[in-house]
Amino acid sequence: MHTALPQTRDLVFVGGGHAHALVLRMWGMNPVPGVRLTVIDPQPAAPYTGMLPGHIAGHYSRKDLDIDLVRLARFAGARLILGRATRMDLAGKIVHVHGYGAVPYDVASVDVGITSDMPALEGFAKNGVPAKPLGRYSLDWAAFLGRGGGDVAVIGGGLAGVELAMAMAHALDGRGKVSIIEKREALAGHSERQQHLLRAELARWKIEVLEGVDVARVAPDHVALADGRKVSALMTVGTAGARPHEWLAQTGLELHKGFIRVDGQLRTSDPSVFACGDCCHQDPSPRPKAGVFAVRAAPVLLNNLRAAVGVGKPRTFKPQKDFLKLVSLGDKRALADRNGRGFAGALMWRWKDHIDQKFMDMFRDLKPMAGPDVPRDVADGVLEELGGGKPLCGGCGAKVAAGPLRAALANITPTSHPDLVTGPGDDAAILKMGEITQVLTTDHLRAFWEDPKLFARITTIHALGDIFAMGAAPQTALVNLTLPRMSPRLQERRLAEVMEGITGALAECGAALAGGHTTLGAELSIGLTLTGLLDGPARIKAGAQDGDALILTRPLGSGVIMAAEMQLAADGRDVAALLNRQVEPRMAEAEALRGVNALTDVTGFGLGGHLGEMLEASGLGAELTLANVPAYAGARELLAAGQKSSLHDLNRTAAPIDGLIPPEAEILYDPQTAGGFLAAVPQSDVAALMDALVEAGAEPAVIGRCVAGPPRITLA
Known part of the structure; x- marks a missing residue:
């Protein structure tokens, strides 16, 4: 947290839209003491939609347009709940999140964007993909290209549909035809100059535009029109009629055609709830659904949220009447249009790319929290213990190291008790x-x-x-x-x-x-x-036999990922994947391990330390195959970049590993929170046990074997 002052208010952001992302960044630079900020979003990253056509065309990777909500929440001192809001209880001031439960608030803000799903269109749910939210579209498009492409149909001839059609035509590079289907007139409502230029671009890409037609259903290989025609399509993308999310109807807030009504201060019909972005309808001055308004509204939203929790006075948001429209044209060219005057070309693309990158740089260049203030004069060793100013890790990374702990336990005189079979050590x-x-x-x-x-x-x-x-x-x-x-x-x-x-x-x-x-x-x-x-003899660390296989049931790397996350250095998707694994129960995999010769769980001392304890208790050595040791996504890369847990170096000192130790071995010293089990297993039981562990939901790996000799580890 940013301050030690007592918390008194819960401020909850529902959705990670552009306005909320900007408010989070500004909040992190100047938080309101006493407020706990919560962000609810189903994904660890929120895409910047302005770069979506460039991504579909192949000019940007998916990561290029993702705002990392995990990093952003850490920067803002906020908690992030990875889940989808399903309804709001205004009387109880609660947001309900699927798979998570109730999230109470004092003040809430909604910025969940819109969807282009078409639930009423026959076959679309099974055979089509909405352009928004973009997660599924991005994955399906990459898979479609990987299969060689083919014909594509775009349902919706608005600006978004036209822009994505040209992007897909560029990416296909002749490996399929792109068609646009629009029930009215394509590009209706846009200036004559803009329409003229865009229709010329569609012709350049040989994109067929079918206007004034209704879609009857979507099939796996075509779109059936109401007049009986069929449009060939191995992939159908929906962009027509951007709709509000259906769950907004369950909020109890006043709506306009499904969109949340807000006043000039971005406040809804409930004075403790605000809304911003495409999901809302501003009564005083309605505007089209465009990201530029969310960006311009963000400072006003921040000011008014601060006022709602007791700091300052509210302001009124006055959106501009017109704005610059920059439209991607498939290749690295763009159209710039404002007030009916348009210009197209490579220079416009460079201008658009500059604006987009400048926006994204605000979220890429977040700085980690400062370390503790250190007086000028400190005792010898203080700076070394502070680890270069990095904050102390949480989880098992904050535990006392094996060396000091063993030294302290060695000084304890064992005392007998009739009920105590074994004390410290297992x-x-x-x-x-x-x-x-x-x-x-x-x-x-x-x-x-x-x-x-x-x-x-x-x-x-x-x-x-x-x-x-x-x-x-x-x-x-x-x-x-x-x-x-x-x-x-x-x-x-x-x-x-x-x-x-x-x-x-x-x-x-x-x-x-x-x-x-x-x-x-x-x-x-x-x-x-x-x-x-x-109900039988205990499984203990002792008991491993010469020749036993060593099986690890879960990957390593939780310590370094959590340490890097505190420093804004971890990829939010890797953090989310780790958390999803850590919350899974381990009862089934523990049950599968009944009958093994020796067992321990891998926690604070890392795999090297806990394997060392097993070997010492069993009077054996071990050969470890580094290439077989599994790690969570991103963990090895973070270690190679110099990230590590507070306990990492002391674990390295304590681990009984012999010989030349390569850099890849650093994963063995990483402290684990909710880590896996390490088992010594007779070779004859390995195949059956591996199958049982997979059935139990584990990710088992045979990482080495026990050998005769002193309790040391050699690496292969």
């Missing part, structure tokens, strides 16, 4: 009480993600790993929770979020929350003490 303590054998473990993480609910779920799944590693069935949990300072009303909300994350993960494996303790502090952290019941 994944959990084993207690024997009559006929009952119980395991006991504890874990504690400081937050690495701004969403308390998601972080609580990941923390619980992470802590349960020790119970599963011992072969026990989870039983009960106690929670030790520290919340940042906030008002009582927000304390209630945050506690509800955390409890929902914890209890949901516990319930999935048959465990129950038995109680706990809460306090206020500097930051969010969650600790869990867990018990589990054994």
Whole structure:
């Protein structure tokens, strides 16, 4: 967070549209203390639609036009909920998110854009693709080109349809014909000069324009028209009649033809809800659906949201009557038009590209948060411990390293107790009480993600790993929770979020929350003490045999990805993919591992450290095949670029790896949060176990084998 002042208000952004993206950037540069900002969007990146035709034509990669919402949210100090809003409860001030639940707000803003889907058109849902939202269109188009292309039909002869038709014609390069189908007159409402120039460009690309016709249905290989004609099309793209998202009708807000009504201050019929961009209709001065208005409205929206949470006074948005239209012409040429005067050519493309790149650079050049202020005079070693000013990692990256921990444990004099079978050294303590054998473990993480609910779920799944590693069935949990300072009303909300994350993960494996303790502090952290019941002998680190295969059930790299995300250096899509893996329960893969010779979960000490513990307990060495060690997307690239977790270097020092260690081995020292299991398995059981792990949802890999010798690791 940007400040230690108490939180008192929840401001929620529904959608990552252009206006919200600009407001997030401005908010990050000057946040309002006391406000928790939340962004809800189904994707980790929001495309800049101004560059969409250039992307379809092949001039830009998908990444070139994506605004990374993960990076932007981190810059703004906001939490990002990756989900799709489905409705709003205005009375309860709640946004409902599919697959996530209720998100309360004090002030909300909606900027979700529009869709060009055509649910009423027969066959379109199965055989067509809407141009907006662009995610599916981009993927389907790339796959279509990969198959060699073919004929394409564009339903909709407005400016968007014409622009995309020319882009697709350029990309196809003669490998298919492009047709435009429009029920009225193509380019209706545009100036005569603009129409003349664009129709000339369509003719240059040999694009057929069918006007004044209705579409009856969309088939896999053609579009059937109402007059009986068929338009050949192996791909059909919908651009006609950009529509509001249907869920807006469930908000209770006043609408105009499905679009949210807003006044001059961008406020809706509910005074605590604002809206901006293509999803709204501004009553005082209606304007066409164009991104330029969202961009111009962003500073006013920011000002009025600040006023709504108690800072300053609202302003009125007065959109311009006309604006410069820059239209891509397929190849690297463009048409510039304003007030009916148009000019086309390569110079106009360079101008458009310059404007687009300048806009995107605002989101590419985000600077990471500053490290702690350091006095001029500090004791020896302080600067080294601060790690060059980087913030301390969350998750397992913030844990005490293996060296200091082992030294401290070595000084503890073991004490006997009739119920204690084993104490420190394995994944959990084993207690024997009559006929009952119980395991006991504890874990504690400081937050690495701004969403308390998601972080609580990941923390619980992470802590349960020790119970599963011992072969026990989870039983009960106690929670030790520290919340940042906030008002009582927000304390209630945050506690509800955390409890929902914890209890949901516990319930999935048959465990129950038995109680706990809460306090206020500097930051969010969650600790869990867990018990589990054994119905047989415990699975421990000792027991690996010479020749056993070493199987890892999940990729490595969570530590470096989370560390880089804090520094705005990770790709948001890689972060989202990691989070999606971390929230998945591990009970099924743990059950598949019953009967292995030795087992542990890979957490803070990294694969090198935890494998070292298994080898020491078993009195064996290991040969590891680096090429077989799986990693999350982006992890190795981040390590090669110098990104690493706070615990990384100490893990390297502690890991018992012999010989010449190549740079690719850095992944072995990366601390893992909610990581996989490491098992020593007889070679005869490997094939069946790998199948069982895949069936359980794991991503298993045979990464090496145990060998006779001292407890050291050699790399192959």
